[in-house]
Amino acid sequence: MNYSIIYGLNKTKLPIIPVEVEGKHLCFIIDTGSTCSLIDSNVIEYFKDIATPVGDYNISGIDGTKHKVDVVTLPFSFEGQSYNPNFCVKPLLEAFKDIETESGIQVHGLLGTDFLVKNKWILDFDKLIIMTLKKCRI
Template identity: 75%
Template structure:
């Protein structure tokens, strides 16, 4: 796997969140890097838009912040980031309303979250001191 170093300073300045742009079939999507989420999430409208390349995995249960379990579909959707292709698993939820405030304030539409499952699997390092992410696994 190729090592990369990606600056987070722009998104942290613009929306106070660690956002990354990923490419799916010549379209760009924005994802929040979320160390508090054990499951990566993607908006159900995005899944519908890319239904020709989405692969269903299984049903999955997530615990909401209020402590209740929610059944969600799980899919894979391949994307490219910094020249590397990834095929993460995502829990599918309607998210656009949850991210509407970010879009209204910044003009940036957020399409999902990359949680600790993705970060651990791909050995990504979030460095808030240097405001960058990397996957230099040496």
């Protein structure tokens, strides 16, 4: 799969992708600097019937403070592929409010390096695409 990230970059200067959860569209930032994927707590409340609790996790904020958060799985589809990633649950909409105000795009979470590595996604900033590897040779 090759997917262009030009639209998100042009609108927000961020690699944003749309995913689908039970016929609803959500937007996620691809964040290579985040070790765990994050999702807004309101989104999980909305999809509580299909979100599966996994446990909890301690995340560190950019300022070094640690926060204990719940971890859930929430299945989604992107470009015809199904995924079932783990997400750390945290209130995020306030943090993304400026993106929505400036671009009209509401961001619901981040896909971090845990997701990218597990699913073998590669961001090619030369071609401005996301690629997935079917087979990885070392």
